[in-house]
Amino acid sequence: GENVEQHPSTLSVQEGDSAVIKCTYSDSASNYFPWYKQELGKGPQLIIDIRSNVGEKKDQRIAVTLNKTAKHFSLHITETQPEDSAVYFCAASAGRAGNNDMRFGAGTRLTVKP
Amino acid sequence: NAGVTQTPKFRILKIGQSMTLQCTQDMNHNYMYWYRQDPGMGLKLIYYSVGAGITDKGEVPNGYNVSRSTTEDFPLRLELAAPSQTSVYFCASADYVETQYFGPGTRLLVL
Numbered sequence: 001g002e003n004v005e006q007h008p009s010t011l012s013v014q015e016g017d018s019a020v021i022k023c024t025y026s027d028s029a030s031n032y033f034p035w036y037k038q039e040l041g042k043g044p045q046l047i048i049d050i051r052s053n054v055g056e057k058k059d060q061r062i063a064v065t066l067n068k069t070a071k072h073f074s075l076h077i078t079e080t081q082p083e084d085s086a087v088y089f090c091a092a093s094a095g096r097a098g099n100n101d102m103r104f105g106a107g108t109r110l111t112v113k114p
Numbered sequence: 115n116a117g118v119t120q121t122p123k124f125r126i127l128k129i130g131q132s133m134t135l136q137c138t139q140d141m142n143h144n145y146m147y148w149y150r151q152d153p154g155m156g157l158k159l160i161y162y163s164v165g166a167g168i169t170d171k172g173e174v175p176n177g178y179n180v181s182r183s184t185t186e187d188f189p190l191r192l193e194l195a196a197p198s199q200t201s202v203y204f205c206a207s208a209d210y211v212e213t214q215y216f217g218p219g220t221r222l223l224v225l
Contacts, residue, residue, distance in 0.1 A: 004156070006156075009154070032212050034212070034213065034214075036216075041218075041219075042218055042219070043118070043204050043206075043216030043217050043218050043219050044157070044204070044216045045216065046213055046214070046215075049212070049213065089156060089157070091156075093212060095212055100147075100159060100162045100170065100172060102159070102212075102214070103156070104156030104157040104158075105156050106154060106155055106156045107154070107155075107156060
């Protein structure tokens, strides 16, 4: 089955700097890669996703890149703000009906220092 | 829309006790999921459902049971609670594949 590894486990940046979180996956059939943000005491919320037919996707200060050959994808946050502080999870799925094959990384705790 | 709601928010159980974690969604989604989240770990799928009356096991189903009698509700039952079931439990729903919407979670402590 799918195995997703996420690095780093913790990341501390200064406000205004960029943050990059990387994930690798094992199942070559995976074609959907969402990123979730989890704030303290809340459930994960989808912030951006990418499908295998696209190499990069941007949404304001957030971007995700995908390298299918190398089986890795990354989250990039530019101009970080204190409210970006949270735990970020990557996930990978082959998009099968029922989506029971989605596997999550262990998470990255991002701290943005004012 | 309230989205996905879960009750209770927090519960302490004694070893051997049973309880039901409630999950309701008002988005008319067919797909619903139960995950557990242990410290420093990603989300692990316990059970999922593709529609009313249909449920199936995920990665870590032992010690749990589910039912899906309506589209809206997907309760998770713990029988004979064990310390290993101490975790945060998240319910999620999706309209087809892929994008899942999560509830706020239930924190369970088994002592």
